[in-house]
Amino acid sequence: EVQLVQSGAEVAKPGESLNISCEASGYSFTSYWIAWVRQTPEKGLEFMGIIYPGDSETRYNPSFQGQVTLSVDKSSTTAYLQWSSLRASDTAIYYCARQRGVVAAISSWGQGTLVTVSS
Amino acid sequence: EIVLTQSPGALSLSPGERATLSCRASQSISASFLAWYQQKPGQAPRLLIYGASNRATGIPDRFSGSGSGTDFTLTISRLEPEDFAVYYCQQFGRSPRCSFGQGTKLEIK
Numbered sequence: 001e002v003q004l005v006q007s008g009a010e011v012a013k014p015g016e017s018l019n020i021s022c023e024a025s026g027y028s029f030t031s032y033w034i035a036w037v038r039q040t041p042e043k044g045l046e047f048m049g050i051i052y053p054g055d056s057e058t059r060y061n062p063s064f065q066g067q068v069t070l071s072v073d074k075s076s077t078t079a080y081l082q083w084s085s086l087r088a089s090d091t092a093i094y095y096c097a098r099q100r101g102v103v104a105a106i107s108s109w110g111q112g113t114l115v116t117v118s119s
Numbered sequence: 120e121i122v123l124t125q126s127p128g129a130l131s132l133s134p135g136e137r138a139t140l141s142c143r144a145s146q147s148i149s150a151s152f153l154a155w156y157q158q159k160p161g162q163a164p165r166l167l168i169y170g171a172s173n174r175a176t177g178i179p180d181r182f183s184g185s186g187s188g189t190d191f192t193l194t195i196s197r198l199e200p201e202d203f204a205v206y207y208c209q210q211f212g213r214s215p216r217c218s219f220g221q222g223t224k225l226e227i228k
Contacts, residue, residue: 035215045164045207047217059215095163103214105154107175109163 002026004096004110011116016086020113022079022096029077030054035106036070036081037095048094050102051079059102086117121145121210125220131228138195140223142208147188152212155184155193158222159204167206168193195225203227 007021022034036048049060051070058070069082079096094115098108122145132138142153150171156164166175168184171191181196195202208220 044221045209045219047209047211047215047219049215061215061217097163103152103211105166105169105175105209105211106156106164107166109165112163 002098002108004098004108006094006096006110006113009114009116011118012086013119014086014088014117016117018083018086018115020081020094020115022081022110024077024079024098027098029072030074032098032100033102033104034070034072034079035097035099036068036079037097037106039093039095039112040091048081050099053077053079086115088117088119090115091117120216121148121213121218123208123210123218123220125206125208125223127223128221129224129226131226132198133228134198134200136198138193138198138202138225140193140195140206140225142186142191142193142220144189144191144210148210148212150187150191152210153184153186153191154209154211156207156209157202157204158207164207198225200227 003025005023030053033050035050038046048064051058053072071080093112095112096110097106099106124143126141153171155168158164172184183194185192205222205224207222211217
């Protein structure tokens with residue numbers, strides 16, 4: 001069974017750095033792309049970018065380029081979403097997800113991680 | 120950026136009725152790159168339809184998708200109680216410049 005298990009909710013202050021994780025199991029981690037999707041009440045679902053664990057090729061939606069960093073650790077089959085300096089507007093639920101190719105529907109989703117940024 | 124506009128924003132129907140949800144793209148897209156997802160409260164979205172008309176694994180055949188160009192439709196033939204949720208369309212032909220519609224909330228009447 002394909003599983004994407006995300007790390008728990010986070011509360012952070014503006015300007016802080018943060019790292020959330022997504023541990024994959026039940027399939028060949030290096031053969032599928034991992035996508036990250038943001039969800040807020042104001043803007044709905046937003047596609048942030050994708051990373052291929054096989055070679056760490058990464059493609060960002062221009063709206064998120066420079067705002068976040070995607071990475072993977074093949075040894076632990078875990079993907080990461082990182083911020084170097086959080087903003088209040090980063091408050092959202094973040095989902096990791098699996099897709100077969102760069103141009104593909106999202107076939108599996110993690111349970112989501114709520115990130116709250118507040119002073 | 121391709122903007123997807125879903126209508127109606129909310130739909131109130133009774134179990135057993137037929138639901139028709141619309142997704143309109145701001146420019147023509149290939150049907151191959153259009154998907155539909157279902158999201159229930161407190162849960163992640165779930166893939167229902169890909170390639171505009173192909174049901175994902177395990178999706179009941181009361182769910183069907185159709186459309187081409189700029190107009191796409193998700194139809195639920197006979198609503199079951201578990202179908203009341205929010206539905207999103209997504210275009211992914213220009214990945215990672217993917218976009219989602221704003222959603223249609225399907226409510227029990």
